Amino acid sequence: MRYLPHTRSxxxxxxxxxxxxxxxxxxTGVPQSCRLxxxxxxxxxxxxGELLAGLRRLAEGNASVTQWDSFLGGGAxxxxxxxxxxxxxxxxEFYTAYTPYQPxxxxxxLQAIYEFQTLICQLTDMDMANASMYDGASACAEGVLLxxxxxxxxxxxxxxxxxHPHYRQxxxxxxxxxxxxxxxxxxxxxxxDAAQLRARLTEDVAAVVVGYPNYFGRIEDLAExxxxxxxxxxRLVVAVSEPLALALFKSPGELGADVVVGEGxxxxxxxxxxxxxxxxxxxRRQDMRLLPGRLVGETVDLEGERGxxxxxxxxxxxxxxxxxxxxxxxxxxxxxxxxxxxxxxHGKQGLRRLAQINYARAAYAREQISRLQGFELPFAGxxxxxxxxxxxxxxxxxxxxxxxxxILAGVPLQEDYPELENGLLVCVTEQNSKxxxxxxxxxxxxxxx
Amino acid sequence: xxNQARGLVLDELLLFERSRPGRIGxxxxxxxxxxxxxxxxxxxxxIDGFPELSEVDVIRHYxxxxxxxxxxxxxxxxxxxxxxxxxxxxxEVAARLEGFAAxxxxxxxxxxxxxxxxxxxxxxxxxxxxxxxxxxxxxxAGAQGEFAGMLMIRAWHxxxxxxxxxxxxxxxxxxTNPATAALCGYEVVPVATDxxxxxxxxxxxxxxxxxxxxxxxxxxxxxxxxxIREICELVHQRGxxxxxxxxxxxxxxxxxxxGDVGIDVMHFNLHKTFSTPHGGGGPGxxxxxxxxxxxxxxxxxxVVKKDDSFALDTDRPQSIGRVKGFxxxxxxxxxxxxxxxxxxxEGLKRATELAVLNANYVRARLEGSYHLPHQQRSLHEVIxxxxxxxxxxxxxxxxxxxxxxxxxxxxxxFPLVVQGALMIEPTETESKQALDDFCDALLAIAEEARETPxxxxxxxxxxxxxxxxxxxxxxxxxxxxxxxQDAAEE
Numbered sequence: 001m002r003y004l005p006h007t008r009s010x011x012x013x014x015x016x017x018x019x020x021x022x023x024x025x026x027x028t029g030v031p032q033s034c035r036l037x038x039x040x041x042x043x044x045x046x047x048x049g050e051l052l053a054g055l056r057r058l059a060e061g062n063a064s065v066t067q068w069d070s071f072l073g074g075g076a077x078x079x080x081x082x083x084x085x086x087x088x089x090x091x092x093e094f095y096t097a098y099t100p101y102q103p104x105x106x107x108x109x110l111q112a113i114y115e116f117q118t119l120i121c122q123l124t125d126m127d128m129a130n131a132s133m134y135d136g137a138s139a140c141a142e143g144v145l146l147x148x149x150x151x152x153x154x155x156x157x158x159x160x161x162x163x164h165p166h167y168r169q170x171x172x173x174x175x176x177x178x179x180x181x182x183x184x185x186x187x188x189x190x191x192x193d194a195a196q197l198r199a200r201l202t203e204d205v206a207a208v209v210v211g212y213p214n215y216f217g218r219i220e221d222l223a224e225x226x227x228x229x230x231x232x233x234x235r236l237v238v239a240v241s242e243p244l245a246l247a248l249f250k251s252p253g254e255l256g257a258d259v260v261v262g263e264g265x266x267x268x269x270x271x272x273x274x275x276x277x278x279x280x281x282x283x284r285r286q287d288m289r290l291l292p293g294r295l296v297g298e299t300v301d302l303e304g305e306r307g308x309x310x311x312x313x314x315x316x317x318x319x320x321x322x323x324x325x326x327x328x329x330x331x332x333x334x335x336x337x338x339x340x341x342x343x344x345x346h347g348k349q350g351l352r353r354l355a356q357i358n359y360a361r362a363a364y365a366r367e368q369i370s371r372l373q374g375f376e377l378p379f380a381g382x383x384x385x386x387x388x389x390x391x392x393x394x395x396x397x398x399x400x401x402x403x404x405x406x407i408l409a410g411v412p413l414q415e416d417y418p419e420l421e422n423g424l425l426v427c428v429t430e431q432n433s434k435x436x437x438x439x440x441x442x443x444x445x446x447x448x449x
Numbered sequence: 450x451x452n453q454a455r456g457l458v459l460d461e462l463l464l465f466e467r468s469r470p471g472r473i474g475x476x477x478x479x480x481x482x483x484x485x486x487x488x489x490x491x492x493x494x495x496i497d498g499f500p501e502l503s504e505v506d507v508i509r510h511y512x513x514x515x516x517x518x519x520x521x522x523x524x525x526x527x528x529x530x531x532x533x534x535x536x537x538x539x540x541e542v543a544a545r546l547e548g549f550a551a552x553x554x555x556x557x558x559x560x561x562x563x564x565x566x567x568x569x570x571x572x573x574x575x576x577x578x579x580x581x582x583x584x585x586x587x588x589x590a591g592a593q594g595e596f597a598g599m600l601m602i603r604a605w606h607x608x609x610x611x612x613x614x615x616x617x618x619x620x621x622x623x624x625t626n627p628a629t630a631a632l633c634g635y636e637v638v639p640v641a642t643d644x645x646x647x648x649x650x651x652x653x654x655x656x657x658x659x660x661x662x663x664x665x666x667x668x669x670x671x672x673x674x675x676x677i678r679e680i681c682e683l684v685h686q687r688g689x690x691x692x693x694x695x696x697x698x699x700x701x702x703x704x705x706x707x708g709d710v711g712i713d714v715m716h717f718n719l720h721k722t723f724s725t726p727h728g729g730g731g732p733g734x735x736x737x738x739x740x741x742x743x744x745x746x747x748x749x750x751x752v753v754k755k756d757d758s759f760a761l762d763t764d765r766p767q768s769i770g771r772v773k774g775f776x777x778x779x780x781x782x783x784x785x786x787x788x789x790x791x792x793x794x795e796g797l798k799r800a801t802e803l804a805v806l807n808a809n810y811v812r813a814r815l816e817g818s819y820h821l822p823h824q825q826r827s828l829h830e831v832i833x834x835x836x837x838x839x840x841x842x843x844x845x846x847x848x849x850x851x852x853x854x855x856x857x858x859x860x861x862x863f864p865l866v867v868q869g870a871l872m873i874e875p876t877e878t879e880s881k882q883a884l885d886d887f888c889d890a891l892l893a894i895a896e897e898a899r900e901t902p903x904x905x906x907x908x909x910x911x912x913x914x915x916x917x918x919x920x921x922x923x924x925x926x927x928x929x930x931x932x933x934q935d936a937a938e939e
Contacts, residue, residue, distance in 0.1 A: 003534075014810045018810060029673040043794070075554075091512065104909050105517075108516065114928075138774075170774065272549065273552045276734075299917050302918075317625050319624070330590050333729035349473060361480070
């Protein structure tokens with residue numbers, strides 16, 4: 001086996017040094033009653049060529065967004081990833097290292113994460129960000145836990161129904177056995193209903209959680225929601241599943257968010273059937289010591305040279321054990337570096353321009369579809385690059401019809417929102433050319449593109 | 450003997466300091482449609498301090514940063530409990546195949562049969578290695594797998610109307626164990642061990658308030674918990690369940706299966722046992738093996754096979770729900786699957802045997818020069834203490850001096866039950882020659898501690914940075930770059 005370097009004579013020499021006759025003698029600590037008495041029934045080893053052929057066969061069994069016209073979004077976005085990103089993260093000094101426990105020989109990872117933290121602060125307009133979380137959904141759940149920790153006597157959490165369903169479900173799982181009461185706030189015109197929110201907000205609410213853009217692609221009125229939450233002393237958690245929107249729209253920090261969490265997949269990560277993504281997590285200075293997860297800070301070495309270390313570890317599980325702010329003990333290190341590379345390449349101008357293209361193309365598609373007979377836009381308010389369409393035709397039949405033309409029309413909404421029985425969430429990015437959009441519109445109308 | 454290391458190490462500013470107004474590193478398509486913008490009151494201003502760089506700037510920046518890192522591909526990385534084995538390159542190729550990397554998670558099921566089949570096959574392989582009837586691939590990392598497992602245990606109790614509120618955790622456990630128990634609303638009952646957990650120690654605290662025992666096997670001292678079967682029986686008899694931390698599964702493949710000895714649920718670390726890269730801290734993947742009792746409580750969705758096709762099943766009324774978005778770290782699952790198929794059943798067992806051989810060889814070579822607090826036969830890792838180091842030198846000094854010899858240090862000061870622990874896990878992918886060089890370095894350091902202890906205290910002297918001031922970092926935290934800070938310093 002090519003990953004196992006031992007020659008037979010080396011094994012023999014090693015056994016002699018140890019003072020045992022055979023490798024089996026090293027396992028005397030495992031009682032016979034605990035032994036597996038047969039070989040593992042795992043397929044025999046394959047050569048690299050055979051393995052790759054088999055994997056290709058499996059890969060070909062999937063419809064990729066490079067072969068199909070995809071208008072799927074809903075928490076995972078088809079953006080172009082510049083060649084530089086994969087080239088740089090293929091440097092194995094990055095991807096074969098572990099958590100930077102030994103800072104003297106991990107300065108590459110540490111500085112890259114420090115830069116990532118800074119970029120997230122800049123995008124969200126928040127004071128500090130951690131080294132990343134597993135994904136947007138779990139970051140959202142951890143955001144709620146932070147608010148519950150911060151306000152010990154407040155036990156209610158108000159979640160907008162227009163927040164991504166996976167974020168709501170994951171938050172519910174995380175809070176399942178904690179003393180917390182999760183409630184949903186209805187949506188009107190595809191956005192959080194401000195009147196119901198105000199009516200439900202009392203002094204026992206720890207957190208209000210809304211999406212920005214929300215699951216329907218809508219730009220929520222964060223300023224109003226923040227004001228309402230702050231009136232009763234609750235924190236506002238803003239969850240961002242499409243962070244490219246932050247290059248164009250006012251930032252959650254500017255509009256009054258207390259905690260900003262989200263998913264960074266849009267910034268340079270492949271779709272990869274939904275993972276790995278990367279969660280980001282940003283707070284105000286006052287909540288610094290309540291942050292979950294890893295944090296990188298600047299310091300100096302013995303000779304006064306600038307350097308970076310993991311810091312504020314007393315929040316974490318390996319020191320505090322059951323009193324830790326979270327059980328998380330890793331971050332999405334590699335993904336954080338990918339995000340940082342992507343943001344560095346696009347920079348101040350590129351990211352804004354990219355967001356404008358997404359906005360304009362989505363607006364064009366929305367406009368074209370709204371003119372079709374049998375299609376309606378149920379929500380009128382501002383969106384970024386996603387919007388809801390309702391059709392007179394059952395969504396399942398429509399999707400099947402478009403699949404014949406290798407078009408993935410959108411994410412069906414009925415399962416999570418029964419009232420949107422024939423609702424479809426359509427996403428348009430820079431990867432969807434005007435031609436693609438026109439083909440979609442023609443196909444929706446029943447024509448052959 | 451000291452690794453030859455010489456060369457050029459280049460300094461590099463922060464991205465933000467390298468930035469120049471007007472520089473660009475991107476290429477974007479034309480809009481192709483009418484240019485429209487949202488209402489002005491919704492628009493944000495330009496992002497202050499956001500970087501502006503060319504493609505060459507970015508390439509140089511990250512290439513230079515990478516040279517300040519030490520990875521498994523650089524050299525020996527014996528970080529105990531982390532199983533830093535070689536990360537095969539074909540796995541990277543596999544995860545990047547277009548039919549995996551460019552697939553949207555909401556693509557209709559009939560159009561992602563290949564992805565679902567891979568997940569199904571991986572679940573079957575992990576089930577076979579671990580002895581559990583089912584495996585859930587969703588958790589993002591070991592700690593999240595642990596969380597999912599403990600939630601299932603709590604849901605099982607709840608379904609039976611049991612209000613048990615305590616969890617037993619041995620003092621050798623990873624910090625995640627108590628943190629996870631707390632996250633599930635449980636109180637922690639610590640139990641002391643003398644290297645191994647005894648049936649009597651568990652019996653003494655296993656009462657009708659205890660919902661579960663959390664155990665690591667082999668434990669963090671590298672010792673197989675010899676009474677595991679009896680301990681599981683006792684916990685079950687008294688109405689509890691047993692969680693196993695699977696961090697050390699690399700010691701057991703083809704030898705012993707946790708599901709067979711009575712464990713109810715266990716997480717895997719695909720980034721340890723199954724060779725996926727650690728990525729400088731992640732992403733990993735933490736699937737959970739699930740025993741019969743807990744099957745109804747598994748996180749959803751679950752990949753199921755119906756006739757000849759695969760589907761995602763969400764109709765599980767007793768499920769604990771989802772712990773993250775979508776279905777798991779699919780890109781990592783592809784890598785782990787490629788590893789298992791490269792190794793085969795026999796190869797996995799051989800990996801375990803050689804991992805144990807390597808750890809015992811390091812132990813044999815260093816025993817006598819470093820203090821071994823536990824004499825029992827250890828498996829995949831060996832733990833020394835700082836007792837007996839000359840001239841008051843400490844474990845930290847030994848670790849930092851190892852850097853000067855060209856090695857990544859072992860895990861230090863863990864487990865907490867060993868004074869100044871030095872926890873060495875070589876893994877099976879290191880050759881005898883690599884181990885000999887490493888042991889020679891540690892023996893030389895023990896000698897230096899006697900003769901020239903200042904060499905340890907001053908270490909490291911060879912990397913780009915000397916010891917960093919962690920106290921200052923924590924006392925006045927500086928967690929981001931700010932545009933005005935440089936202006937103020939100038």
